[in-house]
Amino acid sequence: MANGRTPPPRTYTNIVKAENLCVSFGKVQALSDIDLAIGRNEIVGLIGDNGAGKSTLIKALTGVVRPSSGRLFIRDEPVDLGRYSVRKAHALRFETVYQEKSLGEKQPLWRNFFAGRQIVNRFGFINVREQQRIANEILQSHLGFRGIGIDANSTVANLSGGERQGIAIGRAMHFDADLIILDEPTTALAIKEVRKVLDFVRWIKESGRAAIYIEHNLAHVHALADRLVVLDRGRIVANIRPTDMDLDALTHFLIALHEPTAGVAA
Amino acid sequence: MSGARAKEAPAAAARSPALLLTGRRLEGLPIIVVFFVLIGIFTACAPRVFLRWPIYDSFLVTIPPLLILSLGLTLVVAAGEIDLSFPAVIQFSGFLFAFCSLQLGQPWLGLAAALAGGALVGLVNGVLVAVVGVPSIIITIGTSFFWSGVATVLCGGLSYALTDLQATPIANIFAGTLFGIPAEAFWALGAAVVGWFILNRHRFGEHLLFIGDSQTVAQVLGINVVRERIKLFTLMGVVAGFASFLLTIQNLNYFATQGQGMLLSALAGVFIGGSSVFGGSATMVGSVFGALIIGMLDAGIVATGVAGFWVEVIVGLVFIVAVVLHIGIENPARLKQLRRRLAFRE
Ligand SMILES: Nc1ncnc2c1ncn2[C@@H]1O[C@H](COP(=O)(O)OP(=O)(O)OP(=O)(O)O)[C@@H](O)[C@H]1O
Numbered sequence: 001m002a003n004g005r006t007p008p009p010r011t012y013t014n015i016v017k018a019e020n021l022c023v024s025f026g027k028v029q030a031l032s033d034i035d036l037a038i039g040r041n042e043i044v045g046l047i048g049d050n051g052a053g054k055s056t057l058i059k060a061l062t063g064v065v066r067p068s069s070g071r072l073f074i075r076d077e078p079v080d081l082g083r084y085s086v087r088k089a090h091a092l093r094f095e096t097v098y099q100e101k102s103l104g105e106k107q108p109l110w111r112n113f114f115a116g117r118q119i120v121n122r123f124g125f126i127n128v129r130e131q132q133r134i135a136n137e138i139l140q141s142h143l144g145f146r147g148i149g150i151d152a153n154s155t156v157a158n159l160s161g162g163e164r165q166g167i168a169i170g171r172a173m174h175f176d177a178d179l180i181i182l183d184e185p186t187t188a189l190a191i192k193e194v195r196k197v198l199d200f201v202r203w204i205k206e207s208g209r210a211a212i213y214i215e216h217n218l219a220h221v222h223a224l225a226d227r228l229v230v231l232d233r234g235r236i237v238a239n240i241r242p243t244d245m246d247l248d249a250l251t252h253f254l255i256a257l258h259e260p261t262a263g264v265a266a
Numbered sequence: 267m268s269g270a271r272a273k274e275a276p277a278a279a280a281r282s283p284a285l286l287l288t289g290r291r292l293e294g295l296p297i298i299v300v301f302f303v304l305i306g307i308f309t310a311c312a313p314r315v316f317l318r319w320p321i322y323d324s325f326l327v328t329i330p331p332l333l334i335l336s337l338g339l340t341l342v343v344a345a346g347e348i349d350l351s352f353p354a355v356i357q358f359s360g361f362l363f364a365f366c367s368l369q370l371g372q373p374w375l376g377l378a379a380a381l382a383g384g385a386l387v388g389l390v391n392g393v394l395v396a397v398v399g400v401p402s403i404i405i406t407i408g409t410s411f412f413w414s415g416v417a418t419v420l421c422g423g424l425s426y427a428l429t430d431l432q433a434t435p436i437a438n439i440f441a442g443t444l445f446g447i448p449a450e451a452f453w454a455l456g457a458a459v460v461g462w463f464i465l466n467r468h469r470f471g472e473h474l475l476f477i478g479d480s481q482t483v484a485q486v487l488g489i490n491v492v493r494e495r496i497k498l499f500t501l502m503g504v505v506a507g508f509a510s511f512l513l514t515i516q517n518l519n520y521f522a523t524q525g526q527g528m529l530l531s532a533l534a535g536v537f538i539g540g541s542s543v544f545g546g547s548a549t550m551v552g553s554v555f556g557a558l559i560i561g562m563l564d565a566g567i568v569a570t571g572v573a574g575f576w577v578e579v580i581v582g583l584v585f586i587v588a589v590v591l592h593i594g595i596e597n598p599a600r601l602k603q604l605r606r607r608l609a610f611r612e
């Protein structure tokens with residue numbers, strides 16, 4: 001129901017656009033005047049220090065936290081922020097992959113794939129068989145989890161970090177999103193698993209979708225992103241095309257941000 | 267290719283027993299075993315009592331209100347919360363029912379009032395927990411005092427004899443007998459089936475499990491945490507209101523302190539049953555047998571000839587053993603660690 005099977009035509013310019021977006025938690029102003037547009041088939045790398053506001057920004061874009069002011073456009077249409085929610089974002093075909101905190105630890109995979117948008121009958125009862133069938137299908141065909149003893153009934157707590165990431169990615173693929181948001185998806189993964197995540201980002205680009213990719217490893221984002229957006233203390237301080245600035249220059253630029261005198265030069 | 271196959275095989279073999287245990291295990295099995303072992307012990311110690319029907323008949327009358335409370339609490343515990351205010355609901359809703367029956371001559375209105383009164387208490391709890399953000403263990407202590415006080419003020423500390431309701435339809439339906447079995451037992455069974463489906467098969471139950479697992483995850487997945495928690499506490503209030511009604515109509519009497527002894531018993535039923543104190547995992551079948559055990563121990567121990575003073579000691583022991591057992595099953599690593607530590611001491 002939530003993932004409407006008829007994809008809206010991809011005729012828009014920007015999948016999502018924020019104008020003067022501000023988010024505050026009590027007295028803490030986490031984001032100030034964010035202006036950001038993500039193109040229809042654009043991979044945008046979001047970088048910045050710990051606490052810069054990266055996660056908060058994507059939470060605002062996906063309806064997890066409510067902005068205190070500003071405007072939001074999805075597929076060029078204005079969104080009523082007062083009624084925006086994760087459920088709406090899902091219905092608008094946004095998906096998020098986090099390193100952690102997106103799977104219920106003690107719950108089986110067939111619940112985790114569908115939580116928040118279960119396959120239910122009129123009275124709200126879950127079609128367990130169907131959810132299990134689809135979960136097994138995702139595990140076997142998309143993720144190649146065949147034969148390692150993980151199935152729809154396995155609980156997340158028994159999975160490794162790489163396997164969990166696979167589950168989150170499989171979920172995003174199943175719901176066929178137009179915008180996929182990855183928040184530090186490679187944290188604590190081994191090289192082989194990191195490569196799978198990077199392949200997934202490439203797949204997003206090739207299949208005509210858009211992504212926001214938060215990553216502390218500059219080499220990864222620099223190689224994959226069409227554009228890098230630098231956040232610092234809740235503000236966007238730079239928009240960089242990776243082709244215009246190589247990895248070394250980027251590293252120096254980011255270090256310079258925090259030397260009090262160099263801020264102006266940037 | 268054959269090499270790849272060979273590599274896969276041992277891994278699959280290593281994982282599948284674990285899968286059998288977690289996926290296919292009969293829900294609540296350990297506590298069902300404990301239940302029948304207890305019945306066995308009682309029968310061995312007091313065959314004249316436990317090989318005859320009357321004791322079971324009395325269990326089927328006394329246990330249902332407790333069991334229904336445990337079912338509601340199972341949902342609360344699944345969401346990682348606790349509700350200590352249900353004894354106050356038993357006082358408050360019981361009063362509403364008694365008042366409507368006696369003063370207005372409207373027992374059915376009384377039933378509706380008992381449920382609505384419970385819903386009101388629960389709604390207030392839910393708003394205070396979900397919107398204001400007070401931990402439920404704290405706030406339900408406060409609301410408990412408040413509603414218990416309100417009930418006492420309203421009834422003036424008096425009890426109400428409801429003997430006029432004897433053999434009326436409402437008394438027959440809720441506290442009569444059907445095929446020689448107390449009606450309460452059927453209501454409890456019905457509640458258990460509904461509870462099981464809500465927890466394990468309904469969207470609402472799944473939301474509670476995810477909230478109990480982690481609030482952040484639930485939020486990120488698009489679960490409306492605030493709304494679901496308000497619904498949860500309201501439902502618990504209604505459940506307690508119904509338990510209160512059942513208790514009052516089976517005794518045909520309302521007294522101002524009713525429900526006082528049920529706080530620990532109903533909670534013990536849930537945790538003996540194997541629901542996790544940490545939230546995110548709960549079992550209705552376990553709670554049914556947990557409540558049966560708690561409800562049975564009292565009468566059972568006395569019937570075996572052990573002095574009544576020992577009841578609490580034994581209840582405490584059963585509780586501790588059951589909870590440790592559950593942690594051992596849930597998390598075998600912890601038991602292994604303990605064993606290693608003990609071995610080290612020697
Ligand atoms: N729920 C919240 N309540 C209060 N403050 C918050 C909340 N969430 C985030 N913040 C604050 O907002 C700021 C931005 O946090 P955010 O998580 O967006 O940083 P980040 O850029 O994702 O950092 P990291 O790279 O460490 O993940 C921080 O100062 C943080 O303390």
Ligand SMILES: [Mg+2]
Pocket residue numbers: 054055056183
């Ligand atoms: Mg972050």
